[in-house]
Amino acid sequence: MPYEAPTHTVERSLRATTGAKIIAGVDEVGRGAWAGPVTVCAAITGLRRPPEGLTDSKLITPRRRAALAAELERWVTCHALGHASPEEIDDLGMTAALRLAASRALEGLPVRPDAVILDGKHDYLGAPWRVRTVIKGDRSCIAVAAASVIAKVRRDELMAELGLESAAVEPYAFAENAGYPSPVHKAALHDLGPTPFHRLSWAYLDAMPRWRHLKKVRIAAEAAALESGGQLGFDF
Template sequence: MPYEPPTHTVERSLRATTGAKTVAGVDEVGRGAWAGPVTVCAAVTGLRKPPAGLTDSKLITPKRRAELAPLLEGWVTAYGLGDASPQEIDDFGMTAALRLAAVRALEALPVRPDAVILDGKHDYLGEPWTVRTVIKGDQSCVAVAAASVIAKVHRDTMMAELGVESGEYAAFAFDANVGYPSPVHRAALEALGPTPHHRLSWSYLDALPKWQHLKKVRISAEAAALESGGQLGFDF
């Protein structure tokens, strides 16, 4: 089905109500994965017309995402990327890891933004940033949509490279599942156990008796509510 293209409506509102001159759109990818980092992109786009077909990365085919990402990287005014590792996710919980990755992405920008449009309803960034949360912002806001595509392609590429750089990881098919739940991924975990790229506080280990002793106890109780990766299903 066709989708309405994203606009600069929220960005214009922030400029009018807060006086912000530089507004960054922020989106994340990898929250529900069993393996790999959570990745955040911060993108500054100004008010220019975006490339055709821009929308939430989940609504774009992998082929089109791969074509669109380099176009966006050249089109945006600036973008920054930040990752939080599986170990940081295990140690601090997902909300803190998201904030860590987001701050890294924002600090990678050449200019500190005056305001941030954050995809979703939860402000995991907090002070001292001026934040406007927007549900489905990756569909409705140009800067957030651009961030979603750049973040997705960056993380997918990183995970695909893990799958081919060493024969010991080939069985996990990271090039296909990019660290998310899948039957092949689960079978490899059951046979071989988690790699250094896996999150050891995720509940997938509860279903793998041979490796349950490796599970880490999370510091943060809120992480359980965010752990969609604990389901033995698909989340691509």
């Protein structure tokens, strides 16, 4: 699939305009899933040339993506993952859960970034981090693209491992859908109900009368963000 390779343009701009020397690219995966955590990767790459074929993780085949993630983990200066659990998503709302996962990733780095490049339009991270948001940053910015690939592959692996650890979740086919609403996943939910790995504040339970009583009320802050026009978005 043709694509325009990401560059270090944003990193160079931040260095020139802010004096930042250590810059982390940040991207998330799992925002639109019905089960599992939301996962954020923070990656620091410097200004070196990246491995061939780097781009947004969604544009890469699963086999190539897995191989590229392993290559990137050796190539980046450093990286770290942060997760927010389904329980934290239900309790805090997605925006705050993203902030929590991103903070965990950034604080897990061996060095503290001077600036952060965040994929997307909305800054869900905020102070004390110096943030530059970049729409489609996972396609245009090398550090964010690297974070995108690593986050996607490692979260997919985490979801696949759930099926190996517990036969009870096998019908949901997390290894194939990573917690997203595939037909098999929907059928299992309808017949068996949610597992401890499912997000219980999500609207899918409204369409399942047998399990609707398990739904958690979404917190007021999240509802207010939606009513004010805030876009939480989904990544597929």
